[in-house]
Amino acid sequence: xxxxxxxxxxxxxxxxxxxxxxxxxxxxxxxxxxxxxxxxxxxxxxxxxxxxxxxxxxxxxxxxxxxxxxxxxxxxxxxxxxxxxxxxxxxxxxxxxxxxxxxxxxxxxxxxxxxxxxxxxxxxxxxxxxxxxxxxxxxxxxxxxxxxxxxxxxxxxxxxxxxxxxxxxxxxxxxxxxxxxxxxxxxxxxxxxxxxxxxxxxxxxxxxxxxxxxxxxxxxxxxxxxxxxxxxxxxxxxxxxxxxxxxxxxxxxxxxxxxxxxxxxxxxxxxxxxxxxxxxxxxxxxxxxxxxxxxxxxxxxxxxxxxxxxxxxxxxxxxxxxxxxxxxxxxxxxxxxxxxxxxxxxxxxxxxxxxxxxxxxxxxxxxxxxxxxxxxxxxxxxxxxxxxxxxxxxxxxxxxxxxxxxxxxxxxxxxxxxxxxxxxxxxxxxxxxxxxxxxxxxxxxxxxxxxxxxxxxxxxxxxxxxxxxxxxxxxxxxxxxxxxxxxxxxxxxxxxxxxxxxxxxxxxxxxxxxxxxxxxxxxxxxxxxxxxxxxxxxxxxxxxxxxxxxxxxxxxxxxxxxxxxxxxxxxxxxxxxxxxxxxxxxxxxxxxxxxxxxxxxxxxxxxxxxxxxxxxxxxxxxxxxxxxxxxxxxxxxxxxxxxxxxxxxxxxxxxxxxxxxxxxxxxxxxxxxxxxxxxxxxxxxxxxxxxxxxxxxxxxxxxxxxxxxxxxxxxxxxxxxxxxxxxxxxxxxxxxxxxxxxxxxxxxxxxxxxxxxxxxxxxxxxxxxxxxxxxxxxxxx
Numbered sequence: 001x002x003x004x005x006x007x008x009x010x011x012x013x014x015x016x017x018x019x020x021x022x023x024x025x026x027x028x029x030x031x032x033x034x035x036x037x038x039x040x041x042x043x044x045x046x047x048x049x050x051x052x053x054x055x056x057x058x059x060x061x062x063x064x065x066x067x068x069x070x071x072x073x074x075x076x077x078x079x080x081x082x083x084x085x086x087x088x089x090x091x092x093x094x095x096x097x098x099x100x101x102x103x104x105x106x107x108x109x110x111x112x113x114x115x116x117x118x119x120x121x122x123x124x125x126x127x128x129x130x131x132x133x134x135x136x137x138x139x140x141x142x143x144x145x146x147x148x149x150x151x152x153x154x155x156x157x158x159x160x161x162x163x164x165x166x167x168x169x170x171x172x173x174x175x176x177x178x179x180x181x182x183x184x185x186x187x188x189x190x191x192x193x194x195x196x197x198x199x200x201x202x203x204x205x206x207x208x209x210x211x212x213x214x215x216x217x218x219x220x221x222x223x224x225x226x227x228x229x230x231x232x233x234x235x236x237x238x239x240x241x242x243x244x245x246x247x248x249x250x251x252x253x254x255x256x257x258x259x260x261x262x263x264x265x266x267x268x269x270x271x272x273x274x275x276x277x278x279x280x281x282x283x284x285x286x287x288x289x290x291x292x293x294x295x296x297x298x299x300x301x302x303x304x305x306x307x308x309x310x311x312x313x314x315x316x317x318x319x320x321x322x323x324x325x326x327x328x329x330x331x332x333x334x335x336x337x338x339x340x341x342x343x344x345x346x347x348x349x350x351x352x353x354x355x356x357x358x359x360x361x362x363x364x365x366x367x368x369x370x371x372x373x374x375x376x377x378x379x380x381x382x383x384x385x386x387x388x389x390x391x392x393x394x395x396x397x398x399x400x401x402x403x404x405x406x407x408x409x410x411x412x413x414x415x416x417x418x419x420x421x422x423x424x425x426x427x428x429x430x431x432x433x434x435x436x437x438x439x440x441x442x443x444x445x446x447x448x449x450x451x452x453x454x455x456x457x458x459x460x461x462x463x464x465x466x467x468x469x470x471x472x473x474x475x476x477x478x479x480x481x482x483x484x485x486x487x488x489x490x491x492x493x494x495x496x497x498x499x500x501x502x503x504x505x506x507x508x509x510x511x512x513x514x515x516x517x518x519x520x521x522x523x524x525x526x527x528x529x530x531x532x533x534x535x536x537x538x539x540x541x542x543x544x545x546x547x548x549x550x551x552x553x554x555x556x557x558x559x560x561x562x563x564x565x566x567x568x569x570x571x572x573x574x575x576x577x578x579x580x581x582x583x584x585x586x587x588x589x590x591x592x593x594x595x596x597x598x599x600x601x602x603x604x605x606x607x608x609x610x611x612x613x614x615x616x617x618x619x620x621x622x623x624x625x626x627x628x629x630x631x632x633x634x635x636x637x638x639x640x641x642x643x644x645x646x647x648x649x650x651x652x653x654x655x656x657x658x659x660x661x662x663x664x665x666x667x668x669x670x671x672x673x674x675x676x677x678x679x680x681x682x683x684x685x686x687x688x689x690x691x692x693x694x695x696x697x698x699x700x701x702x703x704x705x706x707x708x709x710x711x712x713x714x715x716x717x718x719x720x721x722x723x724x725x726x727x728x729x730x731x732x733x734x735x736x737x738x739x740x741x742x743x744x745x746x747x748x749x750x751x752x753x754x755x756x757x758x759x760x761x762x763x764x765x766x767x768x769x770x771x772x773x774x775x776x777x778x779x780x781x
Contacts, residue, residue: 020077135185148203160183168567266419275289308336390513406468533733537560552590553593576603689719711740757778
């Protein structure tokens with residue numbers, strides 16, 4: 001087990017990457033931890049070898065692997081910094097580059113553009129023409145050109161990738177930079193010119209084949225099943241519905257949607273065995289199977305998991321041809337080395353981590369089977385599945401903030417049918433393209449449809465079981481490190497000293513790991529203002545242990561509920577909202593709530609103003625809440641929702657007041673907790689604010705949420721003089737057509753506030769109510 005030198009070298013290479021990453025990002029603790037882990041790994045490697053020249057040679061190799069990883073990561077980081085140094089966000093430019101990939105994509109506004117991946121790119125800027133590496137170009141293309149391999153020149157606007165603006169949100173910057181892309185460019189309409197006609201005919205033919213397969217599946221299968229099959233067989237996810245994506249992910253079978261080792265092993269093994277059954281030599285059978293897999297990888301986009309699987313299968317075939325024994329762990333290490341040498345930053349991608357960790361979990365399970373020698377095949381399967389779950393669980397919690405409790409059981413019911421799905425899908429595609437559809441094609445694809453519906457039904461059944469999804473939140477770093485450290489020590493002792501009682505340590509080790517990962521975090525009393533663009537979304541965690549939301553919507557962020565608010569809530573381990581207040585029913589306060597309600601996320605009750613305008617928006621809200629059996633409560637001036645030590649007091653509107661102006665009828669709340677006071681006033685105007693003056697005369701507040709996104713029509717000077725908040729928060733988008741925040745309002749707020757923060761600048765803003773003082777923490781600046 002411990003004499004797998006490629007594994008040891010790759011581990012040291014990874015520690016070198018982590019060390020360089022820590023230095024580049026200004027995180028010395030990461031660098032020191034990685035260097036210490038590297039020394040520990042080297043020491044263990046030395047301990048397991050008898051003294052001699054071989055031991056010294058191994059030490060040198062491990063040290064060189066560590067240095068190689070650090071140098072490679074440093075080189076990539078410096079190159080990326082050099083490429084971005086001479087350009088600025090929003091800069092107009094003329095770009096030249098060679099097309100390596102193209103794909104139709106949907107913009108945030110819902111229109112269709114082409115996402116073109118380009119390499120060997122150059123752009124002009126203040127310092128003249130300079131290289132800019134790999135970029136993503138969004139533009140409209142003419143039918144038939146340009147083709148993959150062409151070099152084009154296009155004018156457009158540079159946009160840097162955006163960082164996540166709230167905890168738990170998608171980090172575009174990290175995702176694309178770790179893939180090696182410098183920035184993105186939005187090309188001017190019909191403004192490109194082909195200047196280089198060199199064509200990558202193989203990739204272009206595979207691209208056209210992929211498009212034809214996608215169209216075939218879409219035309220011969222129902223939309224949901226067609227989208228799932230396209231994702232499985234072509235890597236095309238644009239047709240995959242969000243409902244199916246969420247169903248598969250929450251039930252624990254999302255891995256079958258990605259082109260991965262499962263697909264590669266099924267296809268490669270089937271071809272290899274078919275050729276061998278025809279008495280074709282090992283060499284020719286291996287070459288044919290490998291060639292087909294390479295083409296399949298290119299067809300599906302060469303995802304990290306697919307490349308990993310292809311490399312491992314290639315080593316397996318090479319071993320078979322040479323009459324050598326294939327070692328899966330060394331094959332996994334070589335695959336990791338191939339990917340990390342090309343781009344060490346892929347180490348920080350979720351796809352890389354989950355793919356390699358899952359395979360390592362399976363291999364570890366097989367190792368444990370040799371130690372424990374289970375008598376029954378089912379027990380062996382369960383042990384391997386449990387090992388896989390234990391290795392991937394922290395990563396699932398880190399990236400998705402929840403894990404499917406019954407995933408292991410569901411996979412036992414689904415995976416045996418995956419071979420049939422892939423075979424029927426490929427056969428249906430081949431016959432469909434060769435015969436323009438036909439009965440045979442429809443028969444195969446009908447089989448696929450039935451099996452995929454079974455997968456969806458099974459996933460739905462398991463999700464309806466009690467406790468089907470456990471919301472973990474995002475673990476802290478110490479939990480991740482502690483989990484894997486305890487797991488590594490337990491496995492090391494069990495595998496190394498399995499002849500004595502040390503093998504019994506694995507069970508208790510697993511239990512300690514689960515305790516470390518699932519230990520509940522202390523909940524602070526705090527108010528978190530989410531960056532939802534042009535809108536409002538506020539979480540309050542009260543001193544009574546309740547989780548409260550005030551508003552949740554946006555007019556400029558698409559799917560703000562499912563893309564920003566819900567991921568944030570789950571990242572904080574919040575599995576339920578007790579009360580969700582809506583100040584009024586404009587889209588920038590309500591749209592996200594409606595999206596979250598439709599996901600089935602638990603909400604205790606929705607609280608509205610008694611004087612809420614009962615228009616079409618109100619009818620839509622009540623209909624949705626009724627469908628999901630969510631209670632509605634109404635508050636009027638003077639009503640109080642009180643817990644043991646905190647509560648919300650309604651200051652407006654008065655009972656019986658009926659106006660048709662939604663803003664004027666906003667629910668105004670005063671939050672009180674151990675002497676702290678926070679005012680949340682929706683979108684009321686100065687007229688309504690003046691009605692509140694008596695309430696705050698001589699009674700300043702701790703926290704003030706600026707009314708109407710900092711509009712000049714609100715935030716009256718008279719009110720701010722009375723409030724004198726320690727902290728004021730303005731929630732609005734960087735770019736909006738309303739002119740928020742207004743200069744007059746900003747002057748009034750900043751003059752009378754101790755600290756003023758803006759979501760458009762700082763992203764998420766967290767205000768923590770401590771025992772003696774409050775503290776403010778921002779996501780970005």
